[in-house]
Amino acid sequence: MSKHLFEPAQLGPLTLTSRVVMAPMTRARALGNEPNELMAEYYRQRATAGLIVAEGTSPDANGLGYARIPGLFTEQHVANWQRVTETVHHHGGHIFLQLMHSGRIFHPLNLPAGAEGVGPSAIAAAGQMWTDQQQMQDQPAPRALTAAEVADTVKAYAHSAKLAMDAGFDGVEIHGANGYLPEQFLNPHSNQRTDEYGGSVENRTRFVLDITRAVAAAIGADRTGIRLSPGSNFNDMAAYPETAETYAHLAQELQKIGVVYVHLVGTAYLNAEGRTALETDYTGPVIYNGGYRDVARAEADLAGRADFISFGTAYISNPDLVERLKAGQSLADADQATYYAPGPGGFADGYTDYPTADGQPAGSFSPDYVA
Numbered sequence: 553m554s555k556h557l558f559e560p561a562q563l564g565p566l567t568l569t570s571r572v573v574m575a576p577m578t579r580a581r582a583l584g585n586e587p588n589e590l591m592a593e594y595y596r597q598r599a600t601a602g603l604i605v606a607e608g609t610s611p612d613a614n615g616l617g618y619a620r621i622p623g624l625f626t627e628q629h630v631a632n633w634q635r636v637t638e639t640v641h642h643h644g645g646h647i648f649l650q651l652m653h654s655g656r657i658f659h660p661l662n663l664p665a666g667a668e669g670v671g672p673s674a675i676a677a678a679g680q681m682w683t684d685q686q687q688m689q690d691q692p693a694p695r696a697l698t699a700a701e702v703a704d705t706v707k708a709y710a711h712s713a714k715l716a717m718d719a720g721f722d723g724v725e726i727h728g729a730n731g732y733l734p735e736q737f738l739n740p741h742s743n744q745r746t747d748e749y750g751g752s753v754e755n756r757t758r759f760v761l762d763i764t765r766a767v768a769a770a771i772g773a774d775r776t777g778i779r780l781s782p783g784s785n786f787n788d789m790a791a792y793p794e795t796a797e798t799y800a801h802l803a804q805e806l807q808k809i810g811v812v813y814v815h816l817v818g819t820a821y822l823n824a825e826g827r828t829a830l831e832t833d834y835t836g837p838v839i840y841n842g843g844y845r846d847v848a849r850a851e852a853d854l855a856g857r858a859d860f861i862s863f864g865t866a867y868i869s870n871p872d873l874v875e876r877l878k879a880g881q882s883l884a885d886a887d888q889a890t891y892y893a894p895g896p897g898g899f900a901d902g903y904t905d906y907p908t909a910d911g912q913p914a915g916s917f918s919p920d921y922v923a
Contacts, residue, residue, distance in 0.1 A: 571602055576605040577864055603722075604640060649721045662681070
């Protein structure tokens with residue numbers, strides 16, 4: 553069956569207006585780790601996407617390793633996220649939440665009181681981390697989770713997924729890519745455990761699959777997606793020889809679970825054997841991601857294995873991306889200095905102030921969004 557970028561498409565129980573997906577992107581505007589009105593405006597401006605996958609959001613306090621990223625594990629989080637989902641739905645969009653636990657990618661200054669950096673093993677990730685208090689700091693070693701704490705973290709994911717549905721999200725995406733906690737368990741360089749969560753392929757994939765099964769049981773497999781990046785070296789993920797075997801096993805189990813999609817990060821640079829294993833052994837919907845800025849490349853991949861195309865940085869500076877792509881208009885470039893930080897005018901700079909293609913403001917921040 554032919555697939556076209558701008559045609560309506562079915563994703564589980566949802567009928568999307570197009571195959572254009574807004575990729576999840578950390579933008580660090582969640583002051584106090586709480587979603588807010590400015591974030592509601594940001595997603596409202598981009599509600600013409602077929603599907604929005606909202607930014608990485610931690611299922612517990614220990615996963616809030618970056619400055620100003622949101623959480624979803626309290627009733628206040630639910631109430632604040634509800635504002636975002638109501639806004640997107642009011643403007644005709646669909647929105648998933650990405651559940652992201654940063655694991656060993658953290659600094660203590662970024663964590664709320666009582667939280668701590670944790671990982672599969674007490675191995676620090678190379679590199680530095682931004683803190684608002686002391687700017688760039690080396691990343692320290694995390695504390696290794698006990699087996700009981702691993703099980704508790706799986707429960708935290710399932711609980712957060714339930715809260716996401718309470719907050720009005722259409723589904724959740726488990727962030728199993730880019731060197732965060734689930735991938736830290738997959739990779740033997742960051743996972744040197746000797747218990748049931750380390751060593752063999754089956755053991756190293758256990759945490760990811762336990763999370764996925766728990767979330768699917770909590771909210772339905774048809775509302776549960778997962779993001780993966782076989783072979784990526786982001787966040788100090790080193791190459792390892794069992795990559796293809798690892799992702800083949802993951803794909804086979806994800807197929808059994810019946811997840812609604814697999815979202816592949818950066819398809820151009822993924823480990824070829826790992827990607828092939830995923831795309832062969834998992835036969836459900838696949839979202840391709842990785843530097844898309846034009847229709848021709850998207851259509852070419854939709855003619856192959858891809859079912860949806862996710863656009864990342866192009867969505868930062870082009871809130872009306874779907875309309876621009878349909879009209880063949882050029883895309884504006886984003887100011888990288890404001891990806892994760894405010895500009896001179898505050899947090900709206902480089903966030904909600906990008907105009908539409910006709911030069912008009914994308915919209916103004918207003919609490920009267922349902923009027």
